Amino acid sequence: MTGIRELAQRLNLSIGTVSRALNGKPDVNEQTRQRVLEAADAMGYVPNQAGRSLRKGATGVIGFMMQTGAQITGEGDVFFMSVFDGVQTVLARHQLDLVALLCSSEEDPDAYMQRVVARGFADALIISATKREDHRIDYLASRNIPFIALGRSQTDAGHPWLDLDFEGMAETGVARLVSKGHRRIGIFAPLDDTNLGYVLIETYRKALEQRGLTFDPDLIFRAHPNERGGHDIAHAIAAMPATKRPTGFILTNELMTLGFYNGLYEVGLTPGEKFAVISRDSPQSHFLVPKLTSFRLSLRDLGIALAEALLATMPAYAAHYPLGVVRKIVPMELVEGDSDMPAATD
Amino acid sequence: MTGIRELAQRLNLSIGTVSRALNGKPDVNEQTRQRVLEAADAMGYVPNQAGRSLRKGATGVIGFMMQTGAQITGEGDVFFMSVFDGVQTVLARHQLDLVALLCSSEEDPDAYMQRVVARGFADALIISATKREDHRIDYLASRNIPFIALGRSQTDAGHPWLDLDFEGMAETGVARLVSKGHRRIGIFAPLDDTNLGYVLIETYRKALEQRGLTFDPDLIFRAHPNERGGHDIAHAIAAMPATKRPTGFILTNELMTLGFYNGLYEVGLTPGEKFAVISRDSPQSHFLVPKLTSFRLSLRDLGIALAEALLATMPAYAAHYPLGVVRKIVPMELVEGDSDMPAATD
Incomplete structure (x- = not known):
């Protein structure tokens, strides 16, 4: 795998220059940038994302934490996939990728969350299945990690949330x-x-x-x-x-x-x-x-609202979404069917 | 946050031994491994994953690439969640986490895969929805990234796969x-x-x-x-x-x-x-x-087989799963119902 060191050697440039060129910094002249990008492409350069993550805290990834397990998703999911679709619509505008962080029902959600944060592969998180008291909220707030909750909680860190009505x-x-x-x-x-x-x-x-x-x-x-x-x-x-x-x-x-x-x-x-x-x-x-x-309700629209409210809290994207801290109960529409007939008169 | 240094001090073991125990290496005796795991649990040890990734290329994460979108998962999923459940059962034995890499149907799967690899946040990948010719297979093989395909393809890189019958x-x-x-x-x-x-x-x-x-x-x-x-x-x-x-x-x-x-x-x-x-x-x-x-078929068992076959290709885990390169068609059981009556006689 070609790293930045090999790339710099081949081009006879400093690692710093190559790095600035690859990262689109303005202090590299356009001709050099072009040379670097072409060589990176030709040599199959793969940026070491873990290194970038350590330095800049920017992974380009948004994590959606959901619980899995025989009792929860063992019979399938007709909710999250549609919400994901809406979230991805928004993230695609900013070249951000969505990953689903699958917390097994056999695992403590708080410990899982701490591990997710320690692994450091997401810039921001969406959490779901919020508990009455939810330690993940305090934990994420204390770490200054941008997040939004799908679901309310009595744990209040001044964080954004959306919830169904x-x-x-x-x-x-x-x-x-x-x-x-x-x-x-x-x-x-x-x-x-x-x-x-x-x-x-x-x-x-x-x-x-x-x-x-x-x-x-x-x-x-x-x-x-x-x-x-x-x-x-x-x-x-x-x-x-x-x-x-x-x-x-x-x-x-x-x-x-x-x-x-x-x-x-x-x-x-x-x-x-x-x-x-x-x-x-x-x-x-x-x-x-x-x-x-x-x-x-439209789960896709819910996903869109969730992603926009999350980006509103991230410095790099807040200018696009001047929404402040979103805290919103999403209304449902009642669709009349034939399943709720009047009670029998005794 | 307790790191590996504190853990090693407390246990009076070398950092190397603790690391090998935590990473499931075979050269640590079972009693020591148990001691380390218990202390890690008691002390709230959190591996510095970004650091580990830089040093060893090991993120502790397995990615499962699946396609999402209105036409695919827009009406829900009754397949992947159950497969995930089985995969997680195996990964939990090795303190590995599963993340679902959600490739929108509006995106080119090959480009998505390249971005996933460049982001470098997974040690190994499971790909699904394999095409007749699938460039992801060649790409992953050429990068020496351990992977398994859920689904066959005419693209053959000597890689492991499982598929339904x-x-x-x-x-x-x-x-x-x-x-x-x-x-x-x-x-x-x-x-x-x-x-x-x-x-x-x-x-x-x-x-x-x-x-x-x-x-x-x-x-x-x-x-x-x-x-x-x-x-x-x-x-x-x-x-x-x-x-x-x-x-x-x-x-x-x-x-x-x-x-x-x-x-x-x-x-x-x-x-x-x-x-x-x-x-x-x-x-x-x-x-x-x-x-x-x-x-x-049992989707959970399919997930278990998939994860074990994947770990069999990863040097750090292969000793636990001496399976070689698994290439297997998973049989289905026919359950007789009443929906396929004889044809009407003309």
């Missing part, structure tokens, strides 16, 4: 089902301390109480956020005494919908006929029968 | 449908020059001819490998004159199945009743009615 989903879901005569409304919540679980339950409780309905902890269904989790919730509902069961349900995870629908069919609680369902939209949900009443 | 899917699919009386059998193929398309069509043609059936190019259906593509193929089939239409179909992409099923329902070609379907298994396909006859 979980309040809106819980509030609209309850309002809609109550207006259709439902009195026992179930809701999904994650098993762990992901922040969105707290937001969902708080809003759900308030929305019920505002309408004179009693909050019943038995109507919160915790499961893994995947098809199997959706399927299991349907069976858990069927196992409840008929008078205790919910008659309608709010799902906020798009991976669970198909399993939930099929579980409901299996136990005879036909969606849209005997059981009301509102969920998140996904490409797969478009094929469901009956048509799903769902919350929709 | 597309021959088996085409051959078994044709044999099964012919034995059930089908004479016009459709097959999916990708729109671009992905190698698997050539393998599929060649095997499909041979399997038909061996059974005295004529190969008809109109029965090859090219589409984007996603739900929409599956849906569109169903409608394209319905638009053909009834005597020209296929009566059965072989799909080899798991993302397309749901859209294909629903498209068939829409045009009145009920799967398993009026139209025979064989496809790839996915978590989503388990919920289909009627039950899908499908080709199954």
